[in-house]
Amino acid sequence: MVKHSPGEKIQITTKEGEVFEGIFIPSTDKNTFIIKLDNGYNIGIDIKKIKSTKRISAGKKLNVFPSLNIKQSEGLPSVSVIATGGTISSRVDYSTGGVTRLMEPGQIFSLAPEISKIVKIRKIEKPFMIASENMDPDHWVKIAEETAKLLNSDDRGVLITHGTDTLHYTAAALSFMLKNLNKPVVLTYSQRSTDRGSTDTALNLKCSMHALLSDVAEVMLVGHAEASDSFCYGLRGTKARKMHTSMRNTFRPVNDKPLIKINGEGNISFISHNYNKRKDAEKVEVDTAFEKKIALVKYYPGADPCILDYYIGKKYRGIIIEATGLGHVATDNAKKSWLPAIKKAVKKGILICAVPQTLYGTLDPLVYDEGRKALEAGLLYLKDILPEVAYVKIGWVLGHTKNFEKAKEMMLMNYAHEFNDRITPDMFLF
């Protein structure tokens, strides 16, 4: 077989007679040939199934992170950006296999030139550049610190570009870690990379910049509201979740509605009026104490309660259980009841909380006898909170107190609208 270089356009013929054309991409698996098709998708082909390959054209330098040389207008409101990685702020250079990064305002303008007429980008901070599945609580702390520093300047708001996979976890972390938030903090993303016709980058960036100039001093996720390229929602940082692996409108509100609807021209309509207002003159405080000995555990039929003993043994301090229905775990199945393990953990001062595995709706331990037994065993019911948000919250709460009763009380406090007392039927599958 001909040897190809990354970036070359090649044609592959399989033993079954199929023909594929695309850009050759370096693969870490020597048994698989990967090419990027014209539609932007990558496919992998088992090397054993390939009959022949040929070069169609030499590797051209796919310029990778173009930069528009625009002189920034001093009269525009100033914002800053924190680039953390993800599809939106990194680009693979197929000619080298390397990755180039978002480094300067001109690159953001090249993604959506209209932005240069909306804001002046004062600073781009790059504390790290990673795919968001590689983030952990230390990264959240770093982002919170950088955000607070930028907010306590003349900027109108701070934009964080982020991979989609764990963006909602980061949004929740910032919601707890930024106290007395004075200005909008917007997280945005690309679900489809900018070299694809269906990219969502430009609209998401434009809407994000408009959201930064709004009155909403909340941590918000801004991105596509619909499958089409129509407009964006601004979602509350504690009430949103990535719900689809590939669709552009992947981030959805759960047990809540969006805060705002924004279009590319900057028209903002308010869906909720329950938000904190901008107070530019005040300072945000950063409060990042975080306990990392925490876990998120899903309950399912046949699940062995020994998993709780495992975490007790590892000196974990808090566990979130994704319970079934209104907040249930096995209670009377002799070998598999979770109640003894819950009681044991609680006795040792470990905080054990239930969240809804259904995602939508709120827990209620009082409806069935099984719930009342679990409540009595010491399981703390976290109402309608999202599992991912509860995981972040328990780390933050346990970072702030060693006192078990105080921690329980804090878990039930509504710090950042993570609980919604007014869930309506139209919030289901919004």
Next chain:
Amino acid sequence: MVKHSPGEKIQITTKEGEVFEGIFIPSTDKNTFIIKLDNGYNIGIDIKKIKSTKRISAGKKLNVFPSLNIKQSEGLPSVSVIATGGTISSRVDYSTGGVTRLMEPGQIFSLAPEISKIVKIRKIEKPFMIASENMDPDHWVKIAEETAKLLNSDDRGVLITHGTDTLHYTAAALSFMLKNLNKPVVLTYSQRSTDRGSTDTALNLKCSMHALLSDVAEVMLVGHAEASDSFCYGLRGTKARKMHTSMRNTFRPVNDKPLIKINGEGNISFISHNYNKRKDAEKVEVDTAFEKKIALVKYYPGADPCILDYYIGKKYRGIIIEATGLGHVATDNAKKSWLPAIKKAVKKGILICAVPQTLYGTLDPLVYDEGRKALEAGLLYLKDILPEVAYVKIGWVLGHTKNFEKAKEMMLMNYAHEFNDRITPDMFLF
């Protein structure tokens, strides 16, 4: 404080001056007073907050599982029922604190008298009566065996009444365990108990009976399609999930559409035509071999990969990982990369599979470098399968083979439409 008996109507006045009226319910927690309000909801009040209570009326025997004495019409098609517990087939008698169970056809007719004009109920089997959060794989096996026995009779189909919490897990188990399915198998439920005005029991039962007489020889969940009491859907057993803690239309299709739409009068419209047709003359086979050394693990930022080592140590044979986005786990965060643990497990012949944490959409390990690394480490990508269904499937697959390569192959086979190659945007948040 006055001593009350279960079933009495009482009035509670709190120290803050609130007044509640309802039926006194026995509580397992001596510090909490529980009453059932007129709207059907239970509330619990901390005994320390209560100023006084008084009896409004004596406990009347709330007749609990009434039975209609209807002579069954011999001319109607015959079906059988397996009652497993849950709200639909058990009722708390507040006058005694005891639970009564669905035992005879007259009780089903009393829930929805129209049913006596649709079908003749030949048998009601009661292999066990438990809340569905107490089920485990042994219960699935028992239900599958009972179902097969009933299907291989003159019955037109089999109805299974079941608690809602884990109904979708049982539906998936039956989808794999019943081979060459000859007739409809319908699982139904009550999300709101029959003593509430908003109960869903009657419509769900009527629609289920009509579904049993249909041409669809599939395992289906039948229940409310909408928040209102309008009509039901029949959902595929491998593509449905409980998505809301309390709404009646809680079961939703994920990466699929409903198979059928049914109303209370028995009008059925087909949404999908991709189903197996009734073949009354054939026999169903029951194939319940199941490996219980399996686990479902969620990946999240900061998740310690040692959890895999824990299961390796306990000699587990299969693990489903709820991965982020297109199928990612930490790959380059030095301390927290999951790749070494995955490699180690795979080397020991443990099957490690990825499923989408987003629930909606399909995995694709080839889009990003992180996915390609995980694929190379041996992570098996289970496309668009639901996490709960993947958990059931891996148990069933490993019950059938000790051979690692064969198990991988079986995990990727489409046995019961658990994979959908034709996902369309309108299947998102259906």
